[in-house]
Amino acid sequence: MEENTLVNSEIQLVVFKLGRENYGVSILQVQEIKRMTDITRVPHAPEYIKGVINLRGSVLPVIDLKKCLELPPNDDTDSTRIVIVKVEEILFGVIVDAVSEVAPIDSSSIEPPTSVVSGVNNQYLSGVGKLEDRLIIMLNLEKIIGIGIDSAKII
Amino acid sequence: MDVNQYMGMFLEESREHLQALNRCVLDLENDPKNLTVLDEIFRSAHTIKGMSATMGFTVVAELTHEMENVLDLLRKGQLPANETILDILFKCIDTLEQLIEAIANGNDSSVNIKPLVTSLIKIAKGEPVTPASAEPADASDKAIVAEQATVSLAFDDTETKVIKAANRQGLRSFKVDVHLRDGCLLKSARAYMVMNALDEFGDVIKTIPPSDDLEKENFALDFTAILLTDSDPEKVQHALLSISEIEVVTVTSVDIAQAEPSGQVKESTEVVSDDDKLKVETTPIHDAASTATTTDKKVKSGQSVRVDIDKLDSLLNLVGELVINKTRLEQIGASHKLTDLAETIEQMDRVTTDLQTVVMKVRMVPIGQVFNRFPRMVRDLSRDLHKEVNLIVQGEETELDRTVIDEIGDPLVHLLRNALDHGVENPKDRQAKGKNPVGEIRLIARHEGNNVIIMVEDDGGGINADIIKQIALQKGLITPSEAEKMDNNDIVRLVFLPGFSTAKVVTDVSGRGVGMDAVKTKIESLGGMVDVETKINEGSKFKIRLPLTLAIIQALLVKVAEEIYAIPLGSIDSTINITPADIKTIQNQEVILLRGQIIPIIRLAKVLNIPNSEQENPEELYVTIVHMGEQKAGIIVDTLIGQQEIVIKSLGKLLAGIKVIAGATILGNGQVALILDVGSLMAAKG
Numbered sequence: 135m136e137e138n139t140l141v142n143s144e145i146q147l148v149v150f151k152l153g154r155e156n157y158g159v160s161i162l163q164v165q166e167i168k169r170m171t172d173i174t175r176v177p178h179a180p181e182y183i184k185g186v187i188n189l190r191g192s193v194l195p196v197i198d199l200k201k202c203l204e205l206p207p208n209d210d211t212d213s214t215r216i217v218i219v220k221v222e223e224i225l226f227g228v229i230v231d232a233v234s235e236v237a238p239i240d241s242s243s244i245e246p247p248t249s250v251v252s253g254v255n256n257q258y259l260s261g262v263g264k265l266e267d268r269l270i271i272m273l274n275l276e277k278i279i280g281i282g283i284d285s286a287k288i289i
Numbered sequence: 290m291d292v293n294q295y296m297g298m299f300l301e302e303s304r305e306h307l308q309a310l311n312r313c314v315l316d317l318e319n320d321p322k323n324l325t326v327l328d329e330i331f332r333s334a335h336t337i338k339g340m341s342a343t344m345g346f347t348v349v350a351e352l353t354h355e356m357e358n359v360l361d362l363l364r365k366g367q368l369p370a371n372e373t374i375l376d377i378l379f380k381c382i383d384t385l386e387q388l389i390e391a392i393a394n395g396n397d398s399s400v401n402i403k404p405l406v407t408s409l410i411k412i413a414k415g416e417p418v419t420p421a422s423a424e425p426a427d428a429s430d431k432a433i434v435a436e437q438a439t440v441s442l443a444f445d446d447t448e449t450k451v452i453k454a455a456n457r458q459g460l461r462s463f464k465v466d467v468h469l470r471d472g473c474l475l476k477s478a479r480a481y482m483v484m485n486a487l488d489e490f491g492d493v494i495k496t497i498p499p500s501d502d503l504e505k506e507n508f509a510l511d512f513t514a515i516l517l518t519d520s521d522p523e524k525v526q527h528a529l530l531s532i533s534e535i536e537v538v539t540v541t542s543v544d545i546a547q548a549e550p551s552g553q554v555k556e557s558t559e560v561v562s563d564d565d566k567l568k569v570e571t572t573p574i575h576d577a578a579s580t581a582t583t584t585d586k587k588v589k590s591g592q593s594v595r596v597d598i599d600k601l602d603s604l605l606n607l608v609g610e611l612v613i614n615k616t617r618l619e620q621i622g623a624s625h626k627l628t629d630l631a632e633t634i635e636q637m638d639r640v641t642t643d644l645q646t647v648v649m650k651v652r653m654v655p656i657g658q659v660f661n662r663f664p665r666m667v668r669d670l671s672r673d674l675h676k677e678v679n680l681i682v683q684g685e686e687t688e689l690d691r692t693v694i695d696e697i698g699d700p701l702v703h704l705l706r707n708a709l710d711h712g713v714e715n716p717k718d719r720q721a722k723g724k725n726p727v728g729e730i731r732l733i734a735r736h737e738g739n740n741v742i743i744m745v746e747d748d749g750g751g752i753n754a755d756i757i758k759q760i761a762l763q764k765g766l767i768t769p770s771e772a773e774k775m776d777n778n779d780i781v782r783l784v785f786l787p788g789f790s791t792a793k794v795v796t797d798v799s800g801r802g803v804g805m806d807a808v809k810t811k812i813e814s815l816g817g818m819v820d821v822e823t824k825i826n827e828g829s830k831f832k833i834r835l836p837l838t839l840a841i842i843q844a845l846l847v848k849v850a851e852e853i854y855a856i857p858l859g860s861i862d863s864t865i866n867i868t869p870a871d872i873k874t875i876q877n878q879e880v881i882l883l884r885g886q887i888i889p890i891i892r893l894a895k896v897l898n899i900p901n902s903e904q905e906n907p908e909e910l911y912v913t914i915v916h917m918g919e920q921k922a923g924i925i926v927d928t929l930i931g932q933q934e935i936v937i938k939s940l941g942k943l944l945a946g947i948k949v950i951a952g953a954t955i956l957g958n959g960q961v962a963l964i965l966d967v968g969s970l971m972a973a974k975g
Contacts, residue, residue: 177947225941
């Protein structure tokens, strides 16, 4: 994974907001960013899967990141977006409060996740990066859908 | 030659021919005197030999070559098609299958064919001395050819007349023998090229075999043409040799007088002396030659193309998109009341429907492709088990989607093996029960509405419900109180439960356990279902119901609170209106009475935890009566939206485990609606 390499190189991050915190995923994993659209609830689906959407004829699951990361929920706003990502050949959307920018970050400035990060389940994070004076929390999307697959099997 | 590009073609054709071989040898076993079948066997073996030699798979070629020798003797009636020979032939086919699969996997000669080759040679030599059997194979091959040539080089009246007439005009008649290179892939095309080349020199008045057979590749490697020309024979020979894959060309002049009885010569000479008549006689032959070319073209347009299934899949996806957009247009037209648009849409509707049917048809494959291998399997297995079984196959022409065909084989093998192993009893036991000692297994496929039904029936011992019940209790799959409530059919269905099957159950008791849950899972994953009926001492019947296609279905859209769901029309019996008072309860299960039948009720809002679905005692309830096999249930919904064609989309890996949802579809307005899995809804009821 690009985020974890210790080589001194820049990686491009898509930075977005969840509540008041800044999160980032590698731009290589992001397919597109979509405005909020109708989400169809799927009965008996794991709680953090908000439902499915229609992306130009394909049906994609959408993950409620706040449920995963145990962040307080809030209502959708004008700036709410669905970031379509592809991880291990699985295409899905994640709901974010706002997409702020695409920013380059030096991989050497990414530190492993510590308990400093406010009340968040550590395993879904791959590190914390410093961008100027801001802290960007790097998401580990593989882990996030990993739990998805596990709990889907239990049902 | 780079053979790799022909690899796929070689493998597929070999497999087809092997299947044909299997089928024909089975036929031959039942009817050892059937020469047509023998010819077919010979042709298939020969084709495999030719192809493998070209591709450089000498082992395959060697084995088929020896097979051919034996087959040739059978064909000539110099050997009887007895059991030993047929067994050896079956072994050869098996070995060939192994060899071909080994080639497919990239390792050639991993199978030892020596013992088989030796026994084939022994069979060929074990006969009272005949020239063909004593000679090495090559010679016997040529012998056939020579025989063919001499036997058929006889001219009928018209031909004689024409040759005579031509001779008078100064044309010479030649017999052109062409031998194609061993392993020539497109024999009919080569023959066509030869004929075309010959046409430039003069008229071809006759071919051996006839031109029909040349087009259909009904010849080995040799064919002969009778040519009337004023050219030099060497020129003809030279021209033909320049066509690729032609090995030998011999041009000999024909002496007409020798080829016919003398009486006829006189007769024809008389006719020929009349010049007018001569022309009349010549024309039809010319016509015949041109008809031959036209039929050749016709055959070509009827030829098939092998297409990668992935391409068909994407074609189907595109058609699916088109259907979605068409529905969207329909909705726009309806909401804006545009009559002009409505007409156009109607037109478009017809075209998309046709397009869809065609694409679906393209993907359809007759189920015979799967059934073909079963007679052989049943034969072998019944021998191993010392049982006598007659397999009756019906409805091989029933067509199913290619994806289903690919997957359905294994479950059917399972069911057939079970029927043979545990269903049909020993001949002795059968006699003791007063049955025909020869058991019967029926494999039947047929259409039923939008479904295909496949049945595996045996007339064996049936499944003993009591024993099944005991085992299920023992294994804790059901509780004693549950067992009390179940009728025999329910109990027999327990064999489909995962965990029911263990090797011990199979051998000790009536069996039927092996991987039945695997069979069920597979069929359900194909959108189908399987049920079983059984009667002690009369046999069991496994019934598989499969959807015709996996991609586009008719569905009823229903609404509960704010959510829209699609119910496949195939599982809907009817929709009815009831009042809340019609709902009764039996042991806490809500039911309604419909035409004297007790039907359990499923409240969709409850089963799917649909939010905001609390309604204050509506006066009328909509109930969709659905069925799964013999069982029925009523699904209560808020509104019926209507029937629509929907394209099934998968929910993807992340949501794969959800039982009651079979998939999703995209509605005309772009919204996603979920498709209900009626089977698991009924299982999850309450």
